[in-house]
Amino acid sequence: MKHDLKSELESILPREYFSYIPRSFDIIGSKGRSVAIIEIPEQLKVYEHEIAKAIIRVHKNVVSVLSKDTERFGEYRIRDMRLLYGDPNTEVLHKESGCIFKIDPKKAYFSPRESTERERFRSTPLGDEEVLVMFSGIGPLAICMAKNNPNIKVTAIELNPDAYYYCQENIRLNKLNGKIEAILGDVREVCPKLNKKFDRILMPLPKGAYKFLDVALDVLKFSGILHFYHWAPKENLWEEAENILTEIADEFHRKVEILNRIKISAYSPSLWKIRIDARIN
Ligand SMILES: C[S@@+](CC[C@H](N)C(=O)[O-])C[C@H]1O[C@@H](n2cnc3c(N)ncnc32)[C@H](O)[C@@H]1O
Known part of the structure; x- marks a missing residue:
């Protein structure tokens, strides 16, 4: 999704890093409680916690930020994800067109x-x-x-x-x-x-x-x-x-x-x- 994470980070990151700021990331959940899942480029690893905190400031419904550490693997098609910041409980209710899906993105594909x-x-x-x-x-x-x-x-x-x-x-x-x-x-x-x-x-x-x-x-x-x-x-x-x-x-x-x-x-x-x-x- 589009966001203004870039402007939030402009006062924190040195200018030469701006171009690496991810343009989009996934948010799973609802207006009340969501988890953001972001792929942090190698160049920004040292700032990953600052980036996670910035996501939570910009998106008030995000309670946890997970980093995508691998591609999906194995029969279960899940990936390694690491908590960068926020609530370690990453189970959320995702609402979509009249349906509701309970999910912990660390444990199952969605x-x-x-x-x-x-x-x-x-x-x-x-x-x-x-x-x-x-x-x-x-x-x-x-x-x-x-x-x-x-x-x-x-x-x-x-x-x-x-x-x-x-x-x-x-x-x-x-x-x-x-x-x-x-x-x-x-x-x-x-x-x-x-x-x-x-x-x-x-x-x-x-x-x-x-x-x-x-x-x-x-x-x-x-x-x-x-x-x-x-x-x-x-x-x-x-x-x-x-x-x-x-x-x-x-x-x-x-x-x-x-x-x-x-x-x-x-x-x-x-x-x-x-x-x-x-x-x-
Ligand atoms: C790409 S995910 C799709 C999940 C779901 N249909 C969706 O749209 O979110 C594929 C799923 O197949 C399951 N799976 C893989 N091999 C399977 C098998 N041999 N029998 C049953 N399920 C399997 C995985 O655990 C995974 O949850």
Whole structure:
């Protein structure tokens, strides 16, 4: 988000450091209590505590400032974060378009930057469907869909116990008990035991969702819809993902009908996070 952190820091930092001041950072939470997450450039490390204090002065709702110390890593897709200043309790309630998400960003994946993607699901009317959200994290996609679609039933599977805990909390906070079932576990182990087929499956794990396409196709109904996420090379966004999808579908003797191609966000200078929606006949 845009902010006037730069003017706040102008009286503190020597002029030669001004150009390194981050232009933006994430804020997760509500008007009452939020956490800021900032990536401090190497050149400004000696001033990191001053920068954190300045953020808290500028944004009155920010109670803690965390530094992004690594990229996201591992199966849980979290990163190392360090408290630079403020309250060590970094659990907050994030409010977004009528939904509420309890989250500690140190413990589970959540990106405030993906609100547009969540809005796409929130605003898509669905009929009487059985929906599976693989890699469901703290539950934002499941909750966005279930909030506006009283006739769907959602199963949400997540591997990280902390994310699963928050997913259960969020189902309760959004009054969706009985509409979303949260399950802790690896989709590869859980899905075959569900004894259920789904009308729609979301696979929001751009790093490696393709490795679970066999698991998804096995539980997707005939003519079901798949929302497949992938990190795609910037210069050729769709080919790799569509080829992988078609290859796996072939193994299941099923046909892929592409419905939608969505460019979500830049992941790195060379990779984009994309989503392909396909009907699998
Ligand atoms: C990129 S995050 C997305 C989380 C959530 N859908 C969201 O939009 O905030 C991917 C999630 O998948 C979970 N995950 C990774 N491998 C998994 C597996 N084999 N089975 C279940 N969940 C898995 C991670 O713990 C992580 O929370």
